[in-house]
Amino acid sequence: MPIQFSGIVIYFVKLKRRDFVKAIVAVGCFLVSNSVSAKKTSAHNLKPQTRNSEAEAVIYRSFNGSPVQNLEKVIELMGGIDRLIGLDDIVLIKPNVQWWNQGAPNLAAIMAFVDLIMERPGGFRGEVVLFENCHRGSKPWEHGGWQNKFERNADLKDINNFNELCKNLKSRYESKFSVIHLIDVAVGGRRVYHPSEGEGYVYCDGSNGVPLIKCDNEVKGRDYRETIMTYPIFKTSKGTIIDFKNGVWEKGAYTGQPIKFINFSALNHHSIYCGMTSAIKNYMGISDLSGGPDPIDNGRLTGNFYNFHSFPFNKWSSGPQQGMLGKAIGTFMSTIRKGDLNITTAEWVGLSSRVEAPVAHTRAILASTDPVALDYHAAKYILYPNSKISYHNPDDPKRPLCHILKRCAEYGAGSLDERKIEVKSFNFSSPLFPKDGKSAIAGELYWGKDVKAILKYMFMRWIR
DSSP states (O other): OEEEETTEEEEOOSOOHHHHHHHHHHHHHHHHHTOSSOOOOOOTTOOOOOOOSSOSEEEEEEESSOHHHHHHHHHHHTTOHHHHSOTTOEEEEEEOOSSOGGGSOOHHHHHHHHHHHHTOTTOOOSEEEEEEOOOSOSOGGGSHHHHSOOSSSOOBTTBOSHHHHHHHHHHHHGGGEEEEEOOOGGGTOOBOSSGGGOSEEEEOBSOTTOOBOEEEOSOOGGGOOEEEOEEEEEEOTTOOEEETTTEEEETTEEOOOOEEEEEEEOOEEOOTTTOEESTTGGGGGTSOOTTOSOSSSOOEEETTEEOTTTTTOBTTBOOSSTTHHHHHHHHHHHHTOOOSEEEEEESSEESSOSSSSOEEEOOEEEEESOHHHHHHHHIIIIIHHHHOOGGGOTTOTTSHHHHHHHHHIIIIIOOOOGGGEEEEEEETTOTTOTTOOSSOOOOEEEOOSOHHHHHHHHHHHHTO
16 A cells, blocks of 8 residues: 655555554654755754863864765875875775675775875885675675665766776776685685685684684673684785785795775664664674574584674674674774774765665765774764664663674773864865864755665654
8 A cells, every 4th residue: 555745655565553553653753753855964962072181082074075075185184195004005995895875985985095095195015905705605796885886875987886996996006906805614715724824714713823812792691602703814916915913924924014904984874783884893894704693593603603793693683792793893903903094984874774765965084093983973973963863872872882882992992982082074065164073964865765764764763
């Protein structure tokens, strides 16, 4: 049965009575709030804490420019690309490409960042490596943001997905640019113990000379779980062997050549058991997730150790203990490798889906060396003000995002004390007032035509 209002058609097909009532209530709330029309989000009800001491973290943000303008301005605010990247660095860029549209980083921003590195003042003799595990089988380049056409968030002529982006970069920079598709051991990847064995995943389970690096979920009895750290070893187009934890390997030894790890993420709703996808969760595309997402249906990586997804969650619920994803990723950052720089492209922000509208066109890019502070700021000042969904509020202790950030910070990954987070901000629409860093960035809302995503948004906002 179709119901049409304000240009949007909602279909109620084979709904149970309870779900039908919920949907009707949601539609009523939707009409009462008059939120179908695109509206700017006010920042007056946000109350940032007053800074009281020397900053522990700095957030750099630029908005209301194009993706390239915002990216270049953020790097400028940080002192320039030559301050961030050295002449001989190997730069590892980790985007999240499991999804497309707003679910992936903006393509124009990625290209602009690579171009800045390659053309840095003083030259560049190193390599740029774009690497990712999108956990979509043995041929990931045929799936996700690699293959699917971007309807938004590309902003480049004749380039509509990551395959096309990387083909362009490869044609221009040849062996100085590499693309690495990481593959889980369960679907064809290799398990290795040392870079002398070639490419594959190292499992830190204490076997064959590899250290045991684990964390547990802090519960007792049947729901007790442990996870271990896993990390990749891979070879670039130039033949450089990179051990993600320990560095460049050549002729039987680690060379000490500097590596810069850039965590390049998007900003979106993820789920009611996680809340948000951005810088911290992007680390799940480094780890091996063999065993599947559900701890009830296997979920084991090796032995009794669970993978990074099945460890903290009960498939699609928040799991027996809140915040354990933050603990696992915080442990990874403190024992394996932490990003030298985290960049969040919030050109488009998904309010209930990573690929479908409703979305907010927030036209922003943020960066920080602190991933926890970055995710906190992005949630509080971009995602939550535009969605108004409590799951996106990083200060709400009833929701999982708050606990994930808290536990990640506790394990040495960053700062959550807003009084000690400095923000350096630039607004292309108001260049005379560039220091307004503690206000919300509002985006024009686009509702689209995906009935499921719209109903999901209304359900989370008004009923859940």
